[in-house]
Structures are given as C-alpha cells and as structure tokens.
Amino acid sequence: MKVAIVGGGWAGMAAAVAASDAGHSVSVFEASRTLGGRARALQGTLPNGEPVTLDNGQHILIGAYTETLRLMRQVGVDPEANLLRLPLALPFVDGTGLQTPAYATHWPAPLDAIAAIATARGWSWGERFSLIRASLGWQWNGFRCEASLSVAQLCHALAPKVFHELIEPLCVSALNTPATHASATVFLRMLKDALFGIRGGSHLLLPTSDLTAIFPQAAAQRVTQMGGALHLGQRISQLRYEAPHWLLDGHAYDRIIWATSSSNSALALVECAQSAPEPIATSLRSWSATAAALRFEAIATVYAWSPTARLPHPMLALRPNAVEPAQFVFDRGQLDGTSGLLAFVVSASDGTADALEAAVLAQARSQLSALNLGALQVVQTVVEKRATFACTPALHRPPQQIAPGLLAAGDYVDGPYPATLEGAVRSGWAAGIDLGQAMDMPR
CATH class of the missing domain: 3.50.50.60 (FAD/NAD(P)-binding domain)
Structure with a gap:
C-alpha cells in the first residue's frame, strides 16, 4: 500500500x-x-565559545524498554555503544540513597531490586522493610489496583522517607505527574516491567549520543x-x-x-x-x-557549565522542594564527553525559564556545594511546555x-x-x- x-x-x-x-x-x-x-538533538554553544550538541530534554531509558532496544538494533544502532548501562541507583551527593550492590548487578529480577532496597544507605531497617512489604504486596495482587487510585494513595503505608526519596522521584520521572495526581495503575505497570520483569529491566540506560x-x-x-x-x-x-x-x-x-x-x-x-x-x-x-x-505537564532541562564541574556519578538524585525544583542532575562529560556540562531536570515543572534557571543554580550551590563545581553558567534552558500528558487515574x-x-x-x-x-x-x-x-x- x-x-x-x-x-x-x-x-x-x-x-x-x-x-x-x-x-x-x-x-x-x-x-x-x-x-x-x-526527543531530538539541538545545537548550542558553551560559554567558552565551543559548539555543543544538546538534546531538547535529558532522557533516561531503562532495561525494560524492550521494544525500543529491539528497534534500535533492527535499524543498526548498538544500544551498548550508545547507552551507558548502570544498575538501578538513585544516589544523593552525600552517598545515601538507593544503589544496587555490585554483587547483585546481574542477579535476576526482582532479586537485584530487593538487594538495592535492603542495602539503601540512609534508610532504617523499618523503612526498607516497608518498601519490601509493599512491593511483595503489589506482586501478590498482580500489580493491579483500583483505576481511581493515585500513586500517593497506593503508597500511603510506606515510610515517609522512602516515599519522598524513591517513590516521588520515580513517579515524576516515569509519569511526569506528581504522585498525588498520578495513576497508580500505570505506575504499577512500570514497576512490574522494571523491577519484576526481565533480567536487567531495572537498569538505567543513559544516552551517550544525541x-x-x-x-x-x-x-x-x-x-x-x-x-x-x-x-x-x-x-x-x-x-x-x-x-x-x-x-x-x-x-x-x-x-x-x-x-x-x-x-x-x-x-x-x-x-x-x-x-x-x-x-x-x-x-x-x-x-x-x-x-x-x-491535560499536559511540562519538563525543563537546564544545561549549566563550568570548566571544573564533575559529578561522582553520571547521574545524581537531588532533593527538590518549594524553591529548589530539580529532581536529577546528569554529568554530560561522563555521557557524551562534553566536559563540565551538567543537565538539571525539572519534571512537572512550572514557571518561566529565567525563574527555573535562577532556582536551579541556587539549588546547585546549596545541594552540591561539597563537589566544588565552580561558578556554573547557564548554557541553555529547554522548556517543553506540553512534554507529556498528565498521567492521572482512570x-x-x-x-x-x-x-x-x-x-x-x-x-x-x-x-x-x-x-x-x-x-x-x-x-x-x-x-x-x-x-x-x-x-x-x-x-
């Protein structure tokens, strides 16, 4: 035809x-x-005059994206050469947070995720157990729930620290919708495929090419x-x-x-x-x-550069609040080789680009001060106002x-x-x- x-x-x-x-x-x-x-490339210029290829938003893929990876191979793109594969990890700059132990990296699902939960730094045993208990309950119910439930309602029994440091960032990064308004049904489907599906489904895949x-x-x-x-x-x-x-x-x-x-x-x-x-x-x-x-939610990516900027990991989790909006920061130097370039991601963002830039730079000075990043300068801010539909219940x-x-x-x-x-x-x-x-x- x-x-x-x-x-x-x-x-x-x-x-x-x-x-x-x-x-x-x-x-x-x-x-x-x-x-x-x-999800496309765009051209920019660093403060030192060097041209640079950016993206119109920093993306994360996961190992459970089986069709995307299959189709990449079908058109001749090697995922292993174009995506940095990391075990599930959402570390904060102080070393706390969820990180899969090295010995569990290649364990079958969901043992690798359970190991990451059991060894999460900064969580008490009670906080860890609340997540393991909830996860096993979700699995027992076949990762199904009432269509009207929000993610916050689904996770009401979780320890507050686990909810704020894991569930909220996972929800907003996957669904780009705040947990109080996000569909628990869709969230559970993502968890099922990522944490309880194929071996390596929970791995983070960070693009090393545009x-x-x-x-x-x-x-x-x-x-x-x-x-x-x-x-x-x-x-x-x-x-x-x-x-x-x-x-x-x-x-x-x-x-x-x-x-x-x-x-x-x-x-x-x-x-x-x-x-x-x-x-x-x-x-x-x-x-x-x-x-x-x-309805739609926006996503903003603030690219900032300093000659000395480098993170201890390719990606760090941040602690967003009312005045510090970014949930994650990526070190593009460890991804595509653009030394000193950081990408701060603000999912479900609001406000103008100028306001986001000021807030993100202040957040970097506050939460990443121990890294001595130098004086970060904004390279470019990309705000996709209609980046995703609001993934709400039912x-x-x-x-x-x-x-x-x-x-x-x-x-x-x-x-x-x-x-x-x-x-x-x-x-x-x-x-x-x-x-x-x-x-x-x-x-």
Missing part, C-alpha cells in the same frame, strides 16, 4: 520502519528539519534504503477524505498514520471533519474530543484507530505506558504493523 506518516518523532519513525519492512511504500512528512520530535542519532536518524536511513521517502521541513496543511483515499495536500494514500502531538492531531482532524462525509466525520470528531481533553486516552484507513501513533495513544520513549515506540510499531488489518475505507 501507499502509506503516509505525518510526524518524524520516535512514534512516527517506529511506524515508518514497521510499514517499510512490511513492504509498503512509505512517505514520512516532518515539519521541522530535525527528526525526533520531543537523541536523534540513537534511533530516528538510523530509522530514516533504513526507510530510505527500503525505497521510502523522507520529507523534512514539510508541514502538512490539509488532510481530506475523498473516497476511497485519504489526501494529504491533494496527494492520495491508501493509509495514513498521524504521528504528531495530540493537540496538533486534534486540530487537524477537526478541520478535516468539516468536509468529510458521515460517519467519517463523526469518527474524526469523537477521536479529536478525546485527544483534546488530555484517564481516557484516544485509540489507535481514528477512522477507516487513518491511524494514530504517539505516546499519548491508548496503551499501558505513560508518555515515555517506550510508549511512543510501541504505539508507532503497532500502527505500522496493523496497516493491513485497519478497516478499509468506504467507497
């Missing part, structure tokens, strides 16, 4: 690879000049090698239904996968519905209403099928995962392989 994919993010490129490998004729349309969507290079760029090369076409800097201005085809700016396709943001998708489909026949128009309006109802997400012959792909599409790279890749792959089973268009 002749297939168009609108959007060159991780979901769109996963769909493009799946469709190309299935033998379809694929055309990808991406409005920007860089592939990757909300986010465009570790998948979207390689995916594009594979698609073009398979005879597909890639159109960068080309924004689609009109989607129209003309039986038995969908038309993009007047060009007909047998199937279309719409892989842009939920808000962009909803706007385009509402406009298309104005001229579409029934029941196509009804399907478009129904899907758009569900997508438009999603959330209704739009389905993959929009209308006959028209599919959606994206981390917000109905599925078991929150707005993560794994969620995006799984959605895109599913859309790409389901093209043949998608409902035929009425004539």
Whole structure:
C-alpha cells in the first residue's frame, strides 16, 4: 500500500520502519528539519565559545524498554555503544540513597531490586522493610489496583522517607505527574516491567549520543534504503477524505498514520471533519474530543557549565522542594564527553525559564556545594511546555484507530505506558504493523 506518516518523532519513525519492512511504500512528512520530535538533538554553544550538541530534554531509558532496544538494533544502532548501562541507583551527593550492590548487578529480577532496597544507605531497617512489604504486596495482587487510585494513595503505608526519596522521584520521572495526581495503575505497570520483569529491566540506560542519532536518524536511513521517502521541513496543511483515499495536500494514500502531538492531531482532524462525509466525520470528531481533553505537564532541562564541574556519578538524585525544583542532575562529560556540562531536570515543572534557571543554580550551590563545581553558567534552558500528558487515574486516552484507513501513533495513544520513549515506540510499531488489518475505507 501507499502509506503516509505525518510526524518524524520516535512514534512516527517506529511506524515508518514497521510499514517499510512490511513492504509498503512509505512517505514520512516532518515539519521541522530535525527528526525526533520531543526527543531530538539541538545545537548550542558553551560559554567558552565551543559548539555543543544538546538534546531538547535529558532522557533516561531503562532495561525494560524492550521494544525500543529491539528497534534500535533492527535499524543498526548498538544500544551498548550508545547507552551507558548502570544498575538501578538513585544516589544523593552525600552517598545515601538507593544503589544496587555490585554483587547483585546481574542477579535476576526482582532479586537485584530487593538487594538495592535492603542495602539503601540512609534508610532504617523499618523503612526498607516497608518498601519490601509493599512491593511483595503489589506482586501478590498482580500489580493491579483500583483505576481511581493515585500513586500517593497506593503508597500511603510506606515510610515517609522512602516515599519522598524513591517513590516521588520515580513517579515524576516515569509519569511526569506528581504522585498525588498520578495513576497508580500505570505506575504499577512500570514497576512490574522494571523491577519484576526481565533480567536487567531495572537498569538505567543513559544516552551517550544525541537523541536523534540513537534511533530516528538510523530509522530514516533504513526507510530510505527500503525505497521510502523522507520529507523534512514539510508541514502538512490539509488532510481530506475523498473516497476511497485519504489526501494529504491533494496527494492520495491508501493509509495514513498521524504521528504528531495530540493537540496538533486534534486540530487537524477537526478541520478535516468539516468536509468529510458521515460517519467519517463523526469518527474524526469523537477521536479529536478525546485527544483534546488530555491535560499536559511540562519538563525543563537546564544545561549549566563550568570548566571544573564533575559529578561522582553520571547521574545524581537531588532533593527538590518549594524553591529548589530539580529532581536529577546528569554529568554530560561522563555521557557524551562534553566536559563540565551538567543537565538539571525539572519534571512537572512550572514557571518561566529565567525563574527555573535562577532556582536551579541556587539549588546547585546549596545541594552540591561539597563537589566544588565552580561558578556554573547557564548554557541553555529547554522548556517543553506540553512534554507529556498528565498521567492521572482512570484517564481516557484516544485509540489507535481514528477512522477507516487513518491511524494514530504517539505516546499519548491508548496503551499501558505513560508518555515515555517506550510508549511512543510501541504505539508507532503497532500502527505500522496493523496497516493491513485497519478497516478499509468506504467507497
């Protein structure tokens, strides 16, 4: 079939690879000049004048992202060469926090995670046991709970220190939603796959190459090698239904996968519905209403540099509070070799970029003073205001099928995962392989 994919993010490129490998004729349309969507490379300059490749947000992958890792290998990217694999560890600068012992690094799940919990520094035995007891209870219940529960409600019996130093940062990093408002159902699914799934599922995978290079760029090369076409800097201005085809700016396709943001998708489909026949128009309006109802959370990454800045680990956990917002800091020198560059991540962020920069620099001086980082200077602050949907309890997400012959792909599409790279890749792959089973268009 002749297939168009609108959007060159991780979901769109996963769909493009799946469709190309299935033998379809694929055309990808991406409005920007860089592939990757909300996980892409961008260019910056250090205070010393040195050019540097950044990302539009510091990302963490985990070993449980099986589809992402599989697809990276399928397009010729070696995960071990492009991702720094670390055992589960959320250390603070003072040496406390969760850290998997060296002897347990290769233990099968969940023994490695249990070892990390049992040896967590700074926790009493009672605090450790509260987490082990809760984890075994979650496993006993099949990692299922009432859909209406929040993460905070799910974890109400945990010791406060464990909740604040482990559950809250895990929740906000995975779901980008505060624990008081985040879906316990989705959180449990993440815990099941990460801590109780495959061997190494809890490992942290930190990108050592830019986010465009570790998948979207390689995916594009594979698609073009398979005879597909890639159109960068080309924004689609009109989607129209003309039986038995969908038309993009007047060009007909047998199937279309719409892989842009939920808000962009909803706007385009509402406009298309104005001229579409029934029941196509009804399907478009129904899907758009569900997508438009999603709420969003922001993520900010503050890149700061000093010639002497270096962390004791590639990644440190921070203790956020009302005036110090960052949850994690990454040493890019230990990842991509950019010496002195730190990336502070503020999930579920609010406020202006200037305010975040000032707060993060103050937090670094306060919480990282023992490291003698030097005078940090802001390189660039990236604020993705609509980075992820708010992953709240009993959330209704739009389905993959929009209308006959028209599919959606994206981390917000109905599925078991929150707005993560794994969620995006799984959605895109599913859309790409389901093209043949998608409902035929009425004539």
